[in-house]
Amino acid sequence: MKNEELKNIVKEKYSEIALQSKRENETSCCGSGGCCSDVDYTIFSESYTHLQGYNPDADLGLGCGIPTEFAQIREGDTVIDLGSGAGNDCFVARSLVGVSGKVIGIDFTEAMIEKARANALKLGYNNVEFRLGDIEKMPVTANKADVIISNCVLNLVPDKVKAFSEIFRVLKPGGHISVSDVVLKGELPENLLQAAEMYAGCVSGAIQMSGYLEIMKNCGLENILVQKDKIISIPDEILLNYLNPDELESFKATGTGIYSITVYAEKPFNSPGCGCGCNC
Template sequence: MAHDEIIDHYSALARAADAGWVVADCGQDAFEQGGFGVAGYDELGTLPEGAVRASLGCGNPVAVAELQRGETVLDLGSGGGIDVLLSARRVGPHGKVYGLDASPDMLALARRNAEQAGVRNVEFLHGVIEHVPLPDHAVDVVISNCVINLSGDKAAVLAEAFRVLRPGGRFGVSDVVVDGELDPVRRAAAEQRIGCVAGALPIEEYRELLTRTGFVGIRITPTADHGDGVHSAIVQAAKPAIGPGLEIRPMRDTDAAQVLAIYQAGLDTGQASFETTAPSWEGFTAGKLPHLRYVAADAETGDVVGWIAASPVSTRPVYAGVVEHSIYVHPGCQAHGIGRALLRAFIAAAEDCGVWTIQSGIFPENTASLSLHQALGFRVVGVRERVGRHHGVWRDVLTIERRSTVVGR
């Protein structure tokens, strides 16, 4: 369905729920047997009947979002408000929950439900999930219930979720996914039987979108099998954590000048590499994997203060899960935990991509880098003695590696 058709469709369902009908977004049999609606909830006793009647989700994201007292939550496509009200209970009076919906009728229904429930720490916003009307870093958790699959621009939805999350924030949604690319006949059969499947992504495509957006710690867990390769699923991820005023995001071409300047500053110390001059941007990107490139940036100005990237160690298939990494921090920003945050995010992202070994070489004299890596699970596996000359001096290199405990076991 087109965007306006979706709004009209859900507005009609809101009016039906407000009139006392139990509404369903799928065939009734599929709705009742497939875990849609309120089937996934076990804490409905104190909610208004209107919120329960208007529940159109495919799971219970509140149950997996691990909400804490005092947190701020955003529900994308909040409908009649059931997940907003449940979240408000979890975060308590010092927390806050935003519900975002494009349907004025759903928003009116949700506001009435909140008033009936006596819930004050909620705010319902009119807007679309591709353009969230909240500032950057406004929330701790983003939830959603069987709504993202309806968007025609899922990359924009995930980018907005990443933008409004604070560093370390969590993404926990219920959604509909499919196994691989469904052939047209199977997809048509599923959509005829289960209207909620419209727009559902293959699991691996969903994972790739989350990775490209900058999320780490990605888990997609099917929760119900609806046949024809269609599943309800819990999708969980996190925005990398870092200190106040900073964020970690994927590296962009527009970061080129700052990334290379930080690279050169590191080389100028004489302790980072045998290289003495940073390459051109074309040379830099040619030697690095297109994914697994991240920067730490000032959240207000966008200035890059550190970066990390990976290179393949070999084109042989057996080494597909082995990479070599480089990490550099602006000389004026060291000893602030930026390198540790970058490396921690990189490790999580690498494991999301199926990397089982991360390796690198470090001069023995670079004790700060060695300590950082050892603190995050790297170990020295060998010494390459007098392997090369640097400014006229033969130097040793420590070979370090980190073997994943979750990938390649």
């Protein structure tokens, strides 16, 4: 598929999810109707209930980590959340930046932006803002963010070089990122790579972990550190939607893994620009 086709698939599925509760998403990715197969997003998600700033109405169970736990967010910081959804990570970040800081959420799904803005209004937050926009071309000026976070979103961006070059552009010199994402170790079977629903379910959009980290490095980010990683166990009943029994056994025997990682990286204080050829 072309990049725009993949983006449209993701936007369509997440527009449907935005209209559901976390409980519905835990039943299946599109609720009891099962409109986009049996991908269970909660395979990846972690509990936020112990975190200050957590708001259940903003939690759709779509993450694959908790990037704010490793993000070293300080009071007064400007934090940008990429793929902010209903605002879950933004509201946790707000509790860390305090009233003197600012949090900006960016999402390209209109329904998610509407839901996040409604949540912020209900909570009375005047230093949390949600902007409709594409991560590959962010509606943000250069050198804006002290910290950029993201949770299980960048793997869904077709052009990851553009995404990380934009991250580099938007970060302040000396700023840093903490992103949770899904990556691969070993090659997924072709049937999985071509499955649109699995793409929207955060699996087939993932790339090799080594390639992911290399893109970050090539885009000028330094001191790259994998803060956390864990293997994601996909139930056989889900994989059998895309593989026959023999293919499934072969896949499991290869040792190929789908991993959730949380990665930290910094933009140098004195940088001539990234190495992506993007003139950022």
